[in-house]
Amino acid sequence: MFWNALTLQLGYNATLVTIGATLLGIAAGVTGTFLYLRKRALVSDAISHATLPGVGIAFMLMVLLGGDGRALPGLLLGAAVSSWIGLLCVSWLTRFTRLSEDAAIGAVLSVFFGFGIVLLTVIQTMGAGRAAGLEGFLLGSTAGMLFNDALVIAGGGALTLLAVVILRRPMTLLAFDPEYAASRGVNVGRMDLAIMALALAVTVIGLKVVGLILIVAMLIIPPVTARFWTERTDHMILISGLCGGLAAWIGAAMSAVAPAMPTGPIIVLSSFALFVLSLLLAPNRGVLAVYLRHVRFQRRVHMRQGLLALAQGQPIYEGFTLRLLQRAGLAQADGVATDAGRARAAKALRDEKRWELVRADQAFESAAALYDGLRDIETVLTGDQISEIDQRIGGPQGVTS
Amino acid sequence: MSLELAANMGAAPKAEIPADSPLAIRGMTVSYGQKPVVFSVDMTVTEGSMTAIIGPNGAGKSTLLKAALGIVQPLAGQALVYGKPLKASRHRIAYVPQRASVDWDFPTRVIDVVLMGLYRELGLLRRIHPHHIEKARACLERVGMTDFADRQIGQLSGGQQQRVFLARALAQEADLYLLDEPFAGVDAATEKAIIDVLKSLRSEGKTVVAVHHDLTTVRSYFDRVFLINTRKMAEGTVDEAFTPEHLNQTYGGRLATGQIDQLELAG
Numbered sequence: 001m002f003w004n005a006l007t008l009q010l011g012y013n014a015t016l017v018t019i020g021a022t023l024l025g026i027a028a029g030v031t032g033t034f035l036y037l038r039k040r041a042l043v044s045d046a047i048s049h050a051t052l053p054g055v056g057i058a059f060m061l062m063v064l065l066g067g068d069g070r071a072l073p074g075l076l077l078g079a080a081v082s083s084w085i086g087l088l089c090v091s092w093l094t095r096f097t098r099l100s101e102d103a104a105i106g107a108v109l110s111v112f113f114g115f116g117i118v119l120l121t122v123i124q125t126m127g128a129g130r131a132a133g134l135e136g137f138l139l140g141s142t143a144g145m146l147f148n149d150a151l152v153i154a155g156g157g158a159l160t161l162l163a164v165v166i167l168r169r170p171m172t173l174l175a176f177d178p179e180y181a182a183s184r185g186v187n188v189g190r191m192d193l194a195i196m197a198l199a200l201a202v203t204v205i206g207l208k209v210v211g212l213i214l215i216v217a218m219l220i221i222p223p224v225t226a227r228f229w230t231e232r233t234d235h236m237i238l239i240s241g242l243c244g245g246l247a248a249w250i251g252a253a254m255s256a257v258a259p260a261m262p263t264g265p266i267i268v269l270s271s272f273a274l275f276v277l278s279l280l281l282a283p284n285r286g287v288l289a290v291y292l293r294h295v296r297f298q299r300r301v302h303m304r305q306g307l308l309a310l311a312q313g314q315p316i317y318e319g320f321t322l323r324l325l326q327r328a329g330l331a332q333a334d335g336v337a338t339d340a341g342r343a344r345a346a347k348a349l350r351d352e353k354r355w356e357l358v359r360a361d362q363a364f365e366s367a368a369a370l371y372d373g374l375r376d377i378e379t380v381l382t383g384d385q386i387s388e389i390d391q392r393i394g395g396p397q398g399v400t401s
Numbered sequence: 402m403s404l405e406l407a408a409n410m411g412a413a414p415k416a417e418i419p420a421d422s423p424l425a426i427r428g429m430t431v432s433y434g435q436k437p438v439v440f441s442v443d444m445t446v447t448e449g450s451m452t453a454i455i456g457p458n459g460a461g462k463s464t465l466l467k468a469a470l471g472i473v474q475p476l477a478g479q480a481l482v483y484g485k486p487l488k489a490s491r492h493r494i495a496y497v498p499q500r501a502s503v504d505w506d507f508p509t510r511v512i513d514v515v516l517m518g519l520y521r522e523l524g525l526l527r528r529i530h531p532h533h534i535e536k537a538r539a540c541l542e543r544v545g546m547t548d549f550a551d552r553q554i555g556q557l558s559g560g561q562q563q564r565v566f567l568a569r570a571l572a573q574e575a576d577l578y579l580l581d582e583p584f585a586g587v588d589a590a591t592e593k594a595i596i597d598v599l600k601s602l603r604s605e606g607k608t609v610v611a612v613h614h615d616l617t618t619v620r621s622y623f624d625r626v627f628l629i630n631t632r633k634m635a636e637g638t639v640d641e642a643f644t645p646e647h648l649n650q651t652y653g654g655r656l657a658t659g660q661i662d663q664l665e666l667a668g
Contacts, residue, residue, distance in 0.1 A: 037507070037508075039504075166525055166526065167525070169520065169523065169524075169525060170520075170525070172517075173517055173520060175507075176503065176504075176507050176509060176514075176517070177498065177502065177503050177517075179467070179472050179496075179498045179502055180496060180498050180517070180569075182470070182471065182472040183470045183471075183472060183491075183494070183496035183498075184491070184520050184521065185488075185491050227508060230508060231508050231509070231510060231553040232508055232509065232510060232513065233507075233508050233509050233513065234513075235508075236508050365590060
């Protein structure tokens with residue numbers, strides 16, 4: 001059953017909802033990348049909570065005008081207007097008062113959300129029954145979604161995606177180096193507003209699917225997941241979009257199978273699963289890779305120190321060092337060097353002397369910059385250079401390995 | 402600008418603006434809050450010259466550059482680039498910001514940063530072609546950073562980061578180069594690499610203006626100086642304007658006489 005949902009074989013409506021959610025997820029991941037890079041991720045929290053009063057007011061207006069209060073385009077329009085006002089409040093508070101941005105976000109978020117909840121309560125007492133469905137905007141629900149609703153979401157997601165593709169260069173320039181961007185004629189204020197407007201678009205479109213409380217997760221988790229895998233902005237945008245789309249797809253498919261499950265939380269949990277996998281397993285930046293790198297480095301340090309101690313006939317006090325040497329067959333349990341150990345130790349000591357000369361000589365500046373006390377000198381200098389240094393040191397020649 | 406002020410500044414500013422000057426600033430005032438950082442400053446950059454902007458900390462050196470580029474909004478004054486307003490001639494300027502103004506953990510490689518210099522050429526939608534990459538590599542070559550093209554920028558030393566910034570500016574193929582403390586906190590090899598590039602730009606007829614801190618190298622690096630301490634203190638060739646008298650005025654006695662004597666010897 002779940003497999004059928006994943007492969008879009010669960011009827012026309014469910015298929016359309018899944019495609020719409022996936023497009024939304026991709027748009028959210030891609031847009032979120034720029035929020036993250038511009039270090040404005042939290043603003044999206046203010047944006048999303050500020051949608052609620054708009055939803056309430058739009059519902060009331062539509063009922064007063066004699067229409068259906070639940071028409072999605074109208075509700076989304078209301079949400080967009082009120083969250084735009086919330087966004088302006090945040091930027092006004094930050095610019096013209098001494099409040100920092102995080103304080104302004106906290107204030108706007110809670111006040112708008114509180115007001116929205118009051119409105120929803122009023123609506124419930126106003127015309128019982130007809131308000132049913134508005135709570136769906138809190139946590140999202142794709143169950144019983146209409147064909148037209150799905151169309152609005154899919155179209156909105158695709159449009160947002162297109163806008164991001166068009167603006168990706170100026171937005172990247174701005175996020176990396178705002179002053180340079182300004183010197184190239186990018187209007188910094190307007191481009192910042194564009195990033196916010198895109199985040200707002202994703203939020204409003206995603207209200208029905210994920211709900212306003214959790215839409216933030218769709219904007220933030222995919223980019224931080226993507227950051228583990230790459231050092232390039234363009235790749236990060238792609239990976240983030242992929243993660244967002246995948247999570248949304250799984251979430252939508254699941255709630256097609258089990259309509260009682262709220263869609264938003266499922267999407268967020270899928271997204272979180274991808275995040276945890278990346279956190280642990282990503283090459284280079286992943287926790288496991290960092291740990292392994294540290295252990296390997298520690299071994300090299302101990303090995304080197306042990307060899308130098310052997311060469312100079314000093315006792316080895318650290319058990320870890322001794323065990324390493326022993327395992328490599330370079331020393332016996334009592335700390336006395338084996339034949340192989342003596343040869344390696346002599347080489348290590350000689351390398352130290354060579355490094356000393358290299359670091360003192362201006363001519364080897366670029367090589368000296370690589371000195372870390374661990375590297376074999378052959379990895380940095382050519383054979384000719386080494387024998388030239390050996391000439392200067394004097395003593396027995398030809399000790400290279 | 403009041404007449405007394407103009408008189409205080411030594412040479413009275415000329416009313417007309419030389420149309421061929423790469424950068425002519427008139428009556429520029431910039432203020433953060435209620436305190437002017439740059440006050441009614443005139444500056445005329447000579448084409449094909451290398452000019453050092455000199456002054457104590459907080460004297461408005463960087464701010465003057467940023468105002469000229471429209472990065473900060475001036476309260477008053479204007480800047481003309483090759484005789485035209487900034488909007489019409491922005492493409493002829495390349496700016497090298499301070500290294501510290503950027504988050505170096507940003508997910509981008511050295512080559513990507515240099516490609517940012519081609520922003521105008523690439524526009525919004527054009528694809529990056531091999532010849533764009535070639536161009537970026539050639540700029541890296543000029544600053545001796547070709548080997549680092551694929552590194553993440555955070556793995557570079559401070560001096561290498563500065564050279565990448567310079568390569569990005571070179572990619573713009575501009576006529577006027579504005580640099581904000583290009584030698585701050587860089588190693589000797591980088592300092593040499595940067596000054597060599599700047600001098601080769603000058604020999605190609607380009608114009609260079611740099612905010613500069615190290616008074617001992619002014620004579621060997623630059624041919625003109627601009628002394629500023631909120632107000633303009635002096636402007637001219639190194640021989641005319643880089644004098645003990647002007648330095649004393651600019652730094653307000655913060656330089657010991659011994660230091661100034663040494664500068665004289667250095668020249």
